Amino acid sequence: MxxxxxxxxxxxxxxxxxTAHNSKFKKDAAAARKAASALKKLVTPYNQASIAEGxxx
Numbered sequence: 001m002x003x004x005x006x007x008x009x010x011x012x013x014x015x016x017x018x019t020a021h022n023s024k025f026k027k028d029a030a031a032a033r034k035a036a037s038a039l040k041k042l043v044t045p046y047n048q049a050s051i052a053e054g055x056x057x
Contacts, residue, residue: 002049002053003046003049003053006042006045006049007046009042010039010042010046013035013038013039013042014035016031016035017032017035017039020032020035
């Protein structure tokens with residue numbers, strides 16, 4: 001994935017996390033944790049893609 005694709009996915013997941021975090025329902029707390037875990041998994045690939053694009057310039 002490119003840096004931009006990873007960024008777009010992170011933005012989408014952040015929106016899901018934010019919505020679920022601000023909810024009163026128990027099931028939404030689980031959704032917030034799931035989105036946060038998915039965000040965490042994208043940080044390293046984003047960093048690698050960013051470095052690779054920087055070196056390519």
